[in-house]
Amino acid sequence: MSKKVRVRFAPSPTGGLHIGGVRTVLYNYLFARQHGGDFVLRIEDTDQSRYVPGAEAYIFDTLSWCGLEPDESPRHKGSFGPYRQSERKEIYRRYAEQLVQKGYAYYAFDAPEELEAKRKTAPNFQYNISSRGEMKNSLSLNESHVKKLLSENAPHVIRIKVPSNEEVKFTDMIRGEVSFNTSQVDDKVLLKADGMPTYHLAVVVDDCLMQISHAFRGEEWLPSAPVHILLWKYLFGEENMPQWAHLPLILKPDGNGKLSKRDGERLGFPVFAMDWTDPRTNEKTTGFKERGFLPEAFINMLALIGWNDGTEQEIFSLHELVAKFSIERVHKGGAKFNYEKAKWFNHEWIKRSAVDSYQPLVKNLFTDAGIYIDNETKFSRALELVKDRCTFLTDFVQQASFFFKAPENIDIAVIKPKWDEKKNLFFIELIRAYSLMNSWQHDALEKEFKELAAVNEIKPGDVLLPFRIMLVGGKFGPGVFDIAAMVGKDETIRRIKQALQLL
RNA sequence: GCCGCGUUGGUCAAUCGGUUAAGACGCAUCCCUUUCACGGAUGAAUGAGGGGUUCGAUUCCCCUACGCGGUACCA
Numbered sequence: 001m002s003k004k005v006r007v008r009f010a011p012s013p014t015g016g017l018h019i020g021g022v023r024t025v026l027y028n029y030l031f032a033r034q035h036g037g038d039f040v041l042r043i044e045d046t047d048q049s050r051y052v053p054g055a056e057a058y059i060f061d062t063l064s065w066c067g068l069e070p071d072e073s074p075r076h077k078g079s080f081g082p083y084r085q086s087e088r089k090e091i092y093r094r095y096a097e098q099l100v101q102k103g104y105a106y107y108a109f110d111a112p113e114e115l116e117a118k119r120k121t122a123p124n125f126q127y128n129i130s131s132r133g134e135m136k137n138s139l140s141l142n143e144s145h146v147k148k149l150l151s152e153n154a155p156h157v158i159r160i161k162v163p164s165n166e167e168v169k170f171t172d173m174i175r176g177e178v179s180f181n182t183s184q185v186d187d188k189v190l191l192k193a194d195g196m197p198t199y200h201l202a203v204v205v206d207d208c209l210m211q212i213s214h215a216f217r218g219e220e221w222l223p224s225a226p227v228h229i230l231l232w233k234y235l236f237g238e239e240n241m242p243q244w245a246h247l248p249l250i251l252k253p254d255g256n257g258k259l260s261k262r263d264g265e266r267l268g269f270p271v272f273a274m275d276w277t278d279p280r281t282n283e284k285t286t287g288f289k290e291r292g293f294l295p296e297a298f299i300n301m302l303a304l305i306g307w308n309d310g311t312e313q314e315i316f317s318l319h320e321l322v323a324k325f326s327i328e329r330v331h332k333g334g335a336k337f338n339y340e341k342a343k344w345f346n347h348e349w350i351k352r353s354a355v356d357s358y359q360p361l362v363k364n365l366f367t368d369a370g371i372y373i374d375n376e377t378k379f380s381r382a383l384e385l386v387k388d389r390c391t392f393l394t395d396f397v398q399q400a401s402f403f404f405k406a407p408e409n410i411d412i413a414v415i416k417p418k419w420d421e422k423k424n425l426f427f428i429e430l431i432r433a434y435s436l437m438n439s440w441q442h443d444a445l446e447k448e449f450k451e452l453a454a455v456n457e458i459k460p461g462d463v464l465l466p467f468r469i470m471l472v473g474g475k476f477g478p479g480v481f482d483i484a485a486m487v488g489k490d491e492t493i494r495r496i497k498q499a500l501q502l503l
Numbered sequence: 504g505c506c507g508c509g510u511u512g513g514u515c516a517a518u519c520g521g522u523u524a525a526g527a528c529g530c531a532u533c534c535c536u537u538u539c540a541c542g543g544a545u546g547a548a549u550g551a552g553g554g555g556u557u558c559g560a561u562u563c564c565c566c567u568a569c570g571c572g573g574u575a576c577c578a
Contacts, residue, residue: 010578175508180507198575198576198578221578222508223574256571304515310517314528331516332510333509335515344527344528389539389540399539465538478538480537480538
């Protein structure tokens with residue numbers, strides 16, 4: 001009988017969520033949904049010195065912005081809790097002791113400073129089969145000494161006793177067969193002196209207790225996989241181990257290496273999903289959300305970093321991704337992040353989506369910019385008219401504000417050099433002609449405009465651009481008569497008059 | 504250093520031994536548009552190097568080079 005699909009995302013609450021992390025969430029989510037399984041969010045807060053207040057809440061906010069709600073988490077009820085590792089402290093000790101009993105682990109009393117000193121003198125020091133005899137631990141010390149130290153509560157850790165010269169193999173869902181020789185892996189600490197587990201112990205214990213069937217994580221974990229496999233073997237049986245998939249890294253666009261927050265700052269693009277302010281330094285990092293990305297576009301872009309369905313399709317809704325995603329089609333190699341492509345995805349989503357799906361978001365942006373919208377229908381029509389030229393949600397403010405508010409800056413310089421009395425006269429007559437119009441519609445406005453130009457022996461092209469500048473302030477925007485029609489009779493005439501005074 | 508994992512245009516990438524080696528982003532040119540875009544068309548640009556296996560390798564194997572990751576009482 002095959003296990004129910006259960007996957008987990010296990011971040012440590014140390015700061016904002018990097019796009020690599022969000023992609024891991026996404027792949028977990030897609031896999032779970034596709035197989036009718038559960039998606040668990042587990043907080044790996046075993047390092048108390050790195051705990052950052054607010055980081056956990058940020059993770060929840062990010063997941064909900066992305067529409068990737070977990071089924072179980074510290075905030076969602078589930079029957080495998082608690083979902084915060086700091087609240088499961090005693091559990092890990094039990095398993096660590098069990099390993100010691102079975103002879104798969106041992107107590108080590110070396111002080112951190114001693115180890116540090118050792119590493120200084122011996123450049124490639126490894127705590128392993130060849131060195132553990134010289135260290136202070138329950139393997140090298142005699143039994144009564146160890147008992148004494150333990151009863152005195154001497155600070156100690158528990159280390160895994162890695163066997164010598166064994167091949168550890170497993171099948172990665174992305175990479176296929178991967179193998180390591182245990183002589184290369186050292187005796188990793190399992191339980192720290194403060195009683196907290198390290199990642200190594202915590203993942204396998206929790207993955208087992210939470211009945212995780214498939215474990216996806218970043219490629220940086222691959223080298224420690226043999227430790228986890230050994231632990232599974234010793235504790236729960238290798239046959240019960242989840243299937244692993246180590247995801248390729250997202251690399252910086254220039255040069256090589258993992259994409260970091262710093263690269264975003266350096267190159268001017270976000271790497272976090274949402275704005276994040278570090279409470280300790282007050283340092284602010286911008287997010288995709290605040291830059292004006294649609295969550296649909298963000299998710300779509302992330303899914304395609306390292307994965308495609310083999311066809312030419314690039315635009316996928318979350319729903320389609322659930323149906324088409326397959327972990328086997330994920331690339332082995334890392335991908336350089338391409339912000340231009342990210343922008344393209346957002347642009348596509350803005351163009352393709354119905355305006356009302358993001359209208360409330362854009363309305364907030366207008367409000368923030370001090371433009372009050374009182375006519376939703378007109379607002380909707382305005383957005384429809386300009387959406388093709390918006391790469392970001394924030395672009396709407398620049399692209400559509402003139403429908404609701406006269407432009408503050410009028411780029412007179414564009415028309416001034418070619419301005420003459422003939423044009424001036426044309427506009428004076430245009431004001432009169434337009435004031436007389438009963439039907440204020442696109443076609444009528446254009447017809448009137450062109451007839452008047454003909455009468456004045458002026459080329460429409462020579463006055464069209466000035467007219468645009470008068471209405472919107474610059475060389476951009478949809479068709480001029482569309483604008484005039486929407487702005488309304490009084491306002492159109494008012495803007496012409498006002499601009500004329502500047503010329 | 505050691506171990507592991509990678510390597511198709513500038514970037515993302517398809518190909519599961521036989522193709523003129525797709526497509527997308529970006530770039531360039533042109534068309535459309537009396538603005539800016541959208542849209543359409545065209546173009547430049549790719550298998551790291553060397554050995555095998557094979558009738559035939561981008562594809563399978565080995566070596567080298569290069570890159571990345573790990574090498575903590577961090578995750």
